[in-house]
Amino acid sequence: MGENPARIDLGRVVAVTLFAIMLSVNAVRLAGTHPLSHPLSAITTVLTMAFYVLLIWAYLRRSPSTRTDLRWSSWLVAFLGTGAPFAIPLVSRDGFREGGSLAGIAAVVLCLGLAAMLWALGALGTNISVVPQAREVISHGPYSLVRHPLYAAELLNVVGLCLATTGPGPWVVAGALVVFQVLRARREEALLLNELPGYAAYKERTPMLVPAFGRS
Template sequence: MQLPSAQLYFIALGVSEISLALLKRSGGSTVKKDRSTFGLLWLVIGVSIGLSFFVAGAVPYFGYPFTLFGYGTGVVFFCGGVLLRWWSIIHLGRFFTVDVAIAQDHTVVSDGPYRLVRHPGYSGVLLSFLGLGLLLHNGLAALLLIVPIFVALLWRIKVEEEALTTALGKAYTDYMARTRRLVPWLY
């Protein structure tokens, strides 16, 4: 039985994210606060993917053997991350844009996936890339994929939270005080 390779999962995620980027840019009734984080994030993701694929093929020293359990875990993390990301986007509704932007009537969304963490969409991105990292069967390649994307997301979260705190004030700072950023009960 031939199982899909990591490249197919990268392509599927890429098509999903490019579609989102084309369809969900901020509109006229929003104030952009992005500070170039959207472009930076895409640059980091692109470089990380390219570098991780190169290392997975060129540096076998850090490779580990294929197992059905490892493959299955990677697929479950990938699919779970994609589902979490889309649940977050759908739940956020018209307040979701790919660039950091504040709508004129923006409010704090604190139910659905947002009751567990402040940035469930980014948690989904990280979970998906963790799954993809496992599918590469190379520890160094997985680290080169996940760590830079995590750091870029932390910068974007900082910018996003500054914008939301400025726009929503105490309502958002209260939400921040009771809800973790990315991982329920931990971080």
């Protein structure tokens, strides 16, 4: 049985509010960045803002799900997977690197990760959700390469964040994030296998996170 479309989508309200705040924070950051002196930093900020704009647009247009995983453990893993990257600057030994070749490499990786996130989010469209929900099977674009391209792109983005910061703390968070995202993906897939016709065949032919790297 589908969910009542007349009910207020509380998840949408909370998500749009939070993403709008993050969009505003990045807009302020961009305003304080000289694009000629820090071109890669400006580019990553613009890509981050574009990602939040797409998220807000997707959530505003999101249709009701046919099923939601209401287990507290699934929600905990989902929110840990979503929030973990924000902890990376907090556990860095000396904050962000101010310059040097490693900072440049980090900026390039961040740009690649953010671009991949935008591609995945564009393909996902209005099927976006933080917690496991069933809507429809998406198998085009990056979803033809892996089942969870948005998570894969986020992990690439986190590698960039780890390179941009100092100390072992960020890498510990990155390792924990891999665990969270794999568990999160497993919970989502269990729901989709039970709810969506065609997902089993899609899962069988498409790798999980790394293209051409198994089907588990």
